[in-house]
Amino acid sequence: MSGALDGRLALVTGAGRGIGAAVVEALVEEGARVVATDLALGDVEALAGKLGERVTPRRLDVTDAAAVDTLVDAAESQLGPLDIAVNVAGILRDAPVTELTDEDWAAHFAVNTTGVFHVSRAVARRMTGRGRGSIVTVASNAGGIPRANFAAYAASKAAAVMFTKCLGLEVARQGVRCNTVSPGSTMTDMQRALWTEGEEEASARRVIEGDLASYRTGIPLGRIAAPSDIADAVVFLASDRARHITMHDLYVDGGATLRA
Numbered sequence: 001m002s003g004a005l006d007g008r009l010a011l012v013t014g015a016g017r018g019i020g021a022a023v024v025e026a027l028v029e030e031g032a033r034v035v036a037t038d039l040a041l042g043d044v045e046a047l048a049g050k051l052g053e054r055v056t057p058r059r060l061d062v063t064d065a066a067a068v069d070t071l072v073d074a075a076e077s078q079l080g081p082l083d084i085a086v087n088v089a090g091i092l093r094d095a096p097v098t099e100l101t102d103e104d105w106a107a108h109f110a111v112n113t114t115g116v117f118h119v120s121r122a123v124a125r126r127m128t129g130r131g132r133g134s135i136v137t138v139a140s141n142a143g144g145i146p147r148a149n150f151a152a153y154a155a156s157k158a159a160a161v162m163f164t165k166c167l168g169l170e171v172a173r174q175g176v177r178c179n180t181v182s183p184g185s186t187m188t189d190m191q192r193a194l195w196t197e198g199e200e201e202a203s204a205r206r207v208i209e210g211d212l213a214s215y216r217t218g219i220p221l222g223r224i225a226a227p228s229d230i231a232d233a234v235v236f237l238a239s240d241r242a243r244h245i246t247m248h249d250l251y252v253d254g255g256a257t258l259r260a
Contacts, residue, residue: 016043062115184253
């Protein structure tokens with residue numbers, strides 16, 4: 001789809017590393033200009049240094065509604081109307097429910113759900129007036145299947161999926177499409193943080209093969225996703241190739257959830 005997004009302007013949150021950085025790179029490859037945001041400004045500045053002038057790095061805390069509105073206003077006044085928004089910013093702190101703190105529960109929803117609300121609301125207000133736009137939220141297959149020790153993460157991602165679908169229903173008549181991509185295990189820092197230090201190869205094998213003790217299926221395709229696998233799905237949904245797709249939740253997990 002080379003050049004499929006020529007002339008488009010995109011906003012990406014959580015763009016400093018992993019899936020977010022891969023999404024920025026994929027959008028740029030398709031001809032888009034990207035406002036790459038992250039809580040860690042240095043990461044998106046490094047990304048801009050790698051990808052060139054098509055990337056504008058900005059610091060953004062998605063939990064701060066005023067900061068989100070200010071950034072979107074500035075992006076549109078300085079760079080032009082936003083055509084695409086991709087919600088990637090997210091956190092994961094694994095723990096059994098009986099050991100989960102109030103702070104951890106609230107933090108998951110503040111970033112993974114309320115952050116999606118803040119960004120999507122800000123861009124949807126502008127996109128609807130223009131009669132066009134695409135919003136893609138990166139959720140998780142954990143939002144659709146129970147995972148031990150992932151209750152806060154899974155619940156926050158499930159909420160983000162349903163929010164995005166409801167938004168998609170509301171803005172469809174104004175030409176704005178809203179979809180989600182739900183990755184499975186992906187080779188990112190978040191994934192590696194779940195593994196035992198010094199046992200990365202064995203940990204990866206357990207993910208691929210599954211774990212009966214934790215009621216977790218393996219990955220039928222026999223590999224952990226690369227961030228680019230998720231980015232490709234995001235770019236497809238953001239492009240005109242998906243012009244008749246909205247309110248869809250696309251699982252990109254190698255078949256791990258055995259989802260129909």
